[in-house]
Amino acid sequence: MKNILVFGGVGQLGQCIQKASASSEQFNFIYLDEVKGNILDNSLLSDLFEEYKPVYIINCAAYTAVDKAEDELELSRKINATGAENLANLSEQFGSTMIHISTDFVFEGNQTGLLTEEDIAKPVGVYGLTKLEGEVAIQKAAHKYFILRTSWLYSEFANNFVKTMLRLGADRPELGVIVDQVGSPTYAVDLAKVILQIIESGSEAYGLYHYSNEGVTSWYDFASTIFELAGLKVKVKALKTSEYPTKARRPFYSVMDKTKVKQNLGVEVPYWRDSLKTCLVELGY
Numbered sequence: 001m002k003n004i005l006v007f008g009g010v011g012q013l014g015q016c017i018q019k020a021s022a023s024s025e026q027f028n029f030i031y032l033d034e035v036k037g038n039i040l041d042n043s044l045l046s047d048l049f050e051e052y053k054p055v056y057i058i059n060c061a062a063y064t065a066v067d068k069a070e071d072e073l074e075l076s077r078k079i080n081a082t083g084a085e086n087l088a089n090l091s092e093q094f095g096s097t098m099i100h101i102s103t104d105f106v107f108e109g110n111q112t113g114l115l116t117e118e119d120i121a122k123p124v125g126v127y128g129l130t131k132l133e134g135e136v137a138i139q140k141a142a143h144k145y146f147i148l149r150t151s152w153l154y155s156e157f158a159n160n161f162v163k164t165m166l167r168l169g170a171d172r173p174e175l176g177v178i179v180d181q182v183g184s185p186t187y188a189v190d191l192a193k194v195i196l197q198i199i200e201s202g203s204e205a206y207g208l209y210h211y212s213n214e215g216v217t218s219w220y221d222f223a224s225t226i227f228e229l230a231g232l233k234v235k236v237k238a239l240k241t242s243e244y245p246t247k248a249r250r251p252f253y254s255v256m257d258k259t260k261v262k263q264n265l266g267v268e269v270p271y272w273r274d275s276l277k278t279c280l281v282e283l284g285y
C-alpha cells in the first residue's frame with residue numbers, strides 16, 4: 001500500500017482526517033503526533049521519509065494559539081514557517097506531494113468582496129504572518145504541493161469556537177461576541193474530505209487554493225446559530241471588536257473565493273449552517 005504521513009495527526013484536523021479516511025483501502029495513513037513527527041527535527045523527519053517513502057504528506061501541524069503567538073513570535077515562526085519548509089524540502093527530495101493547510105488570517109481584512117488566491121496577503125498578527133511565511137517557503141522549496149487556505153475551523157474534535165461556545169453557554173445566561181469580524185466557518189471534517197478527494201483523484205493541479213464552507217457570517221451570528229441549532233437558551237450580545245480586547249488583531253473581513261478549488265479540483269462546498277448541524281449531531285445535540 002502507498003504510505004501517507006500525516007503531521008499534526010492528533011490535532012483537530014488530524015483527527016478529522018482519521019475519521020474521513022477510516023475506510024480507505026488504497027492508502028496507508030500514518031498519523032504522527034508532536035513527538036513521533038516533530039516537524040522541527042530534521043533528522044527524525046529524514047528517517048520517516050526514508051522508512052515510509054510517502055506518496056503524500058499532509059501537514060496539519062501548526063502553532064494555532066492566535067493570541068499567545070503575539071508573545072511567541074520565534075516559536076510560532078519555527079513551527080509555522082521553518083517546520084513547513086523542512087517538510088517541503090524533504091517532499092521535493094523524495095518526490096512526495098505535500099498537502100499543507102494555511103489560513104484566512106494571512107489577509108489584512110480591510111477589503112470587502114471575495115478574496116482570491118491572487119489577492120495580496122498582509123497579515124495583521126504573528127500567527128497569520130508566520131503562516132504566510134510557511135506558504136512562501138513551501139512555494140520556493142517544492143513543486144508538488146497543494147496549499148489549502150481555510151478559515152474558522154471547528155469540529156467535534158479538540159478545541160474550537162463551537163465547543164467553546166457550548167461550554168461557556170452551559171454556565172452563563174449571556175455571552176458577548178464580536179459582530180464586526182466577518183468570515184466563513186468551516187467544518188474540519190468537510191476539509192478532511194477535500195484532502196482525501198485530492199489524494200484519491202491523483203490530481204496534479206498543484207498550487208494555492210481557498211477552501212471554506214459556503215456562506216458568510218460574523219462570530220456573533222455564528223454563536224447565535226450554534227445556540228439556536230443546539231436548542232440552548234443563551235442570550236448573545238453583539239460586541240464591537242473594540243469592546244472585546246484581545247492580544248492579537250484579527251482580520252475584520254476574510255471571506256475567500258472558492259472558484260478555483262471548485263473548478264480545478266471539482267470540489268463541492270457545503271453551506272456552513274448545514275455542516276454546523278452535522279457537527280452538533282456528532283456532539284450529541
Ligand SMILES: NC(=O)C1=CN([C@@H]2O[C@H](COP(=O)(O)OP(=O)(O)OC[C@H]3O[C@@H](n4cnc5c(N)ncnc54)[C@H](OP(=O)(O)O)[C@@H]3O)[C@@H](O)[C@H]2O)C=CC1
Nearest residue numbers: 008011012013034038039061062064101103150151152153
Ligand atoms: N483551527 C482553526 O480555526 C484553523 C486552522 N487552520 C490551520 O489548519 C491546520 C490544522 O489546524 P487544527 O487542527 O485546528 O490545529 P490544532 O492546534 O488542533 O493542531 C495542530 C497540531 O500540531 C501539533 N504540533 C505543534 N507543534 C508541532 C511540531 N513541532 N511538530 C509536530 N506537530 C506539532 C500540535 O500539537 P500540540 O497540541 O501538542 O502542541 C497539534 O496537535 C493548521 O495548519 C492551522 O494553521 C486554518 C484556519 C483555521
Ligand SMILES: Cc1cn([C@H]2C[C@H](O)[C@@H](COP(=O)(O)OP(=O)(O)O[C@H]3O[C@@H](C)C(=O)[C@@H](O)[C@H]3O)O2)c(=O)[nH]c1=O
Nearest residue numbers: 064066103104105151152153161176177178219244250
Ligand atoms: C470566546 C469568545 C471569542 N470571541 C471572539 C474573539 C475572536 O475575534 C473570535 C474567535 O475567537 P477564537 O479565539 O475562538 O478563535 P481564533 O483562535 O481567533 O480563530 C482563528 O483561529 C486560527 C487558528 C485561524 O486560522 C482562523 O481561521 C480562526 O479560526 O471570537 C468573542 O467575541 N467572545 C467570546 O466569548
